[in-house]
Amino acid sequence: MSTITRATLAERIYAEVGLSRNESASLLETVLERIAAELEAGKSVKISGFGTFSVRQKGRRVGRNPKTGIEVAILPRSVLVFRPSQVLKARVNGQTGDMSELGDDD
Amino acid sequence: MTRSELIAELVAANPHLQGRDVELIVSTVFDEISGALARGERVELRGFGAFTVKKRDARTGRNPRTGESVSVEEKVVPFFKAGKELRERINLGGQSRARRPARPSAARLTLLPD
Numbered sequence: 508m509s510t511i512t513r514a515t516l517a518e519r520i521y522a523e524v525g526l527s528r529n530e531s532a533s534l535l536e537t538v539l540e541r542i543a544a545e546l547e548a549g550k551s552v553k554i555s556g557f558g559t560f561s562v563r564q565k566g567r568r569v570g571r572n573p574k575t576g577i578e579v580a581i582l583p584r585s586v587l588v589f590r591p592s593q594v595l596k597a598r599v600n601g602q603t604g605d606m607s608e609l610g611d612d613d
Numbered sequence: 614m615t616r617s618e619l620i621a622e623l624v625a626a627n628p629h630l631q632g633r634d635v636e637l638i639v640s641t642v643f644d645e646i647s648g649a650l651a652r653g654e655r656v657e658l659r660g661f662g663a664f665t666v667k668k669r670d671a672r673t674g675r676n677p678r679t680g681e682s683v684s685v686e687e688k689v690v691p692f693f694k695a696g697k698e699l700r701e702r703i704n705l706g707g708q709s710r711a712r713r714p715a716r717p718s719a720a721r722l723t724l725l726p727d
Contacts, residue, residue, distance in 0.1 A: 523638075524641070599666050
């Protein structure tokens with residue numbers, strides 16, 4: 508199974524848009540950085556037809572070190588959650604992603 | 614932020630590009646990720662995160678409204694795991710917003726049994 512990386516995506520931008528390879532790579536980085544900055548500010552990012560990235564607050568809880576069995580406090584933290592859109596869910600299951608078969612996108 | 618807001622910001626930051634080129638860049642990125650997942654491939658963007666698909670076994674579900682049993686077929690679902698750098702950025706962002714102390718107070722720690 509092959510893995511897609513930044514290089515693959517930058518190459519696609521180069522082929523589709525006709526910018527230089529350098530600029531294609533730099534714009535891909537800008538897209539990812541804008542999404543990361545928005546999430547860092549605690550806001551969610553909704554990409555229609557793809558999915559929604561959002562930040563969820565987790566409360567303080569008592570965990571346990573699985574090796575020693577010693578209880579430790581797990582501090583409140585923020586975690587990222589990705590919720591795929593109906594279109595993406597249908598697409599990975601080999602369906603067309605036609606909205607009429609599926610109901611609302613969220 | 615929505616897809617169109619993202620495009621608008623990229624257009625503003627890159628005045629030398631045409632709006633439709635920026636739209637094409639954004640749709641190419643997400644379309645390529647979607648296509649890879651549809652082929653069962655993994656998308657790994659270091660520092661940002663990794664998109665994968667996970668298999669879900671067939672199960673017997675219930676219609677919550679009628680209580681009727683329905684069989685749910687085996688399927689795959691898209692999954693995203695944030696990379697270390699992004700995970701840390703998000704967590705630090707959250708702590709400064711809530712002005713949380715770096716460590717819990719001694720009083721709270723004593724509440725824990727040994």
